[in-house]
Amino acid sequence: MKGSSFLVASLSILLCAVGAQPATVALKGHRAGPATIFTGCVVNKMAALTFDDGPNIYEAGISDVLTAHGVRGTFFVNGDLYNCIYDKQIVKNLRHSFLAGHQIGSHTWAHLDLTTLNETQIHSEMSRTELALQKILGVTPAFMRPPFGSYNDLVRNVSGTRGQSLVIWNVDTRDWAGLTVAESEAIYQTAIDAKQDTILPLMHETFNTTAFELLPWAIKALKAAGYRFGTVAECVGQRPYQAFNLPRIRDRTWTC
Numbered sequence: 001m002k003g004s005s006f007l008v009a010s011l012s013i014l015l016c017a018v019g020a021q022p023a024t025v026a027l028k029g030h031r032a033g034p035a036t037i038f039t040g041c042v043v044n045k046m047a048a049l050t051f052d053d054g055p056n057i058y059e060a061g062i063s064d065v066l067t068a069h070g071v072r073g074t075f076f077v078n079g080d081l082y083n084c085i086y087d088k089q090i091v092k093n094l095r096h097s098f099l100a101g102h103q104i105g106s107h108t109w110a111h112l113d114l115t116t117l118n119e120t121q122i123h124s125e126m127s128r129t130e131l132a133l134q135k136i137l138g139v140t141p142a143f144m145r146p147p148f149g150s151y152n153d154l155v156r157n158v159s160g161t162r163g164q165s166l167v168i169w170n171v172d173t174r175d176w177a178g179l180t181v182a183e184s185e186a187i188y189q190t191a192i193d194a195k196q197d198t199i200l201p202l203m204h205e206t207f208n209t210t211a212f213e214l215l216p217w218a219i220k221a222l223k224a225a226g227y228r229f230g231t232v233a234e235c236v237g238q239r240p241y242q243a244f245n246l247p248r249i250r251d252r253t254w255t256c
């Protein structure tokens with residue numbers, strides 16, 4: 001897609017995203033100080049489906065399953081884990097998800113345990129992914145999910161300095177641990193049966209079964225149980241991005 005048509009599409013997505021917010025929830029950004037940590041939604045009866053560890057081969061598939069069901073989800077992406085975020089096909093898939101209205105957040109650069117790093121290293125893990133998203137999508141993410149859900153006061157402070165909130169989860173499907181689809185479904189079912197106020201599940205875009213079996217099942221089950229779907233930003237009543245700018249044209253810096 002050319003830069004200009006991409007911009008127009010980006011801006012209409014922005015307007016659409018803002019317009020779709022529940023009228024009663026004022027959109028807020030992060031205030032100075034340590035990052036806020038969200039472990040669930042603040043909007044009752046809301047479900048925010050999240051997918052980590054991409055951009056990966058099933059991202060376009062997941063994006064399309066969500067879109068086909070009228071659901072907007074959230075991808076927490078790495079800069080360089082299974083793929084380099086600047087790869088041509090990966091860039092295409094990321095833009096496809098973004099333009100479909102799904103939220104793109106940061107999962108940092110190389111999926112390191114941030115609690116083992118010093119301040120300079122933490123900034124670097126965060127800034128490299130933010131820069132990539134600025135170049136590829138034109139946005140600066142307002143949300144970061146720390147790899148392994150692992151954070152400490154320093155991570156929180158650095159994240160806060162960068163204007164971000166941290167997002168954990170309140171349902172762990174354990175797709176990452178090799179559970180079968182039926183076992184992950186049972187985990188969802190337990191949360192549904194317990195009438196959990198909000199559903200903020202951890203899934204990974206790296207598994208075929210998560211993309212094409214667990215996800216469609218979860219959408220149907222959560223819908224039937226009366227949950228409303230939204231992005232992480234919508235489910236916590238904040239804006240998804242700190243800034244919108246022009247996506248940039250590929251140049252020699254687009255390497256991992």
Ligand SMILES: *[C@@H]1O[C@H](CO)[C@@H](O)[C@H](O)[C@H]1NC(C)=O
Nearest residue numbers: 116117118119120121122124
């Ligand atoms: C952080 O760690 C890196 C790598 O070990 C090291 O080179 C750097 O000096 C450290 N920085 C600070 C401020 O401690």
Ligand SMILES: *[C@@H]1O[C@H](CO)[C@@H](O)[C@H](O)[C@H]1NC(C)=O
Nearest residue numbers: 033034152153154155156157
């Ligand atoms: C985090 O920031 C607070 C001030 O907001 C400060 O009191 C605390 O010492 C900082 N902690 C670390 C580990 O940097």
Ligand SMILES: *[C@@H]1O[C@H](CO)[C@@H](O)[C@H](O)[C@H]1NC(C)=O
Nearest residue numbers: 057058207208209211212213
């Ligand atoms: C993923 O699963 C779908 C349907 O189950 C199948 O058609 C597809 O070939 C699989 N893709 C890969 C890469 O395994």
Ligand SMILES: [Zn+2]
Nearest residue numbers: 052053147148
């Ligand atoms: Zn991860």
